[in-house]
Amino acid sequence: MGNHTFDNTYNLSDKQLELLDEAEDLMLKGALGAAEKILLSMLKGDEACIPVLSNLGHLYGRYLSEFENAIQYYDRVLALEPDNAWARDARRRYLRYVD
Numbered sequence: 001m002g003n004h005t006f007d008n009t010y011n012l013s014d015k016q017l018e019l020l021d022e023a024e025d026l027m028l029k030g031a032l033g034a035a036e037k038i039l040l041s042m043l044k045g046d047e048a049c050i051p052v053l054s055n056l057g058h059l060y061g062r063y064l065s066e067f068e069n070a071i072q073y074y075d076r077v078l079a080l081e082p083d084n085a086w087a088r089d090a091r092r093r094y095l096r097y098v099d
Helices: 014-029 032-045 050-063 067-080 085-095
Strands: none
Touching: 014 032, 014 050, 032 050, 050 067, 050 085, 067 085
C-alpha cells in the first residue's frame, strides 16, 4: 500500500489510509455504525487528523442527518486548517438545517 496515486498531504500511515478506505467503503455500503466505530477509534489516536475529522463530518451530515455533530467536526477541521474550502462549504450546507 506504499505506492499511492495521490499526494499523501497529511502524511498518514499505511494503516491510517487502510482504515480510512475501510470506513469510506462501509459508509457506501450503509454500515454506518461500523464506519463510525473505525473513525472514532482513529480519532482517539490522533485528535487533529483532518481526514478523519472530515469523514466524521461527512458521516454525521450526509448519512445520519446529525447536522450539529457534522458542524462540530467541520469546525474542528477549520480550526486546524482555516483555508479548507471543502470543510467550509460542507459546514455552510449543514448550518442551513440547524436553528
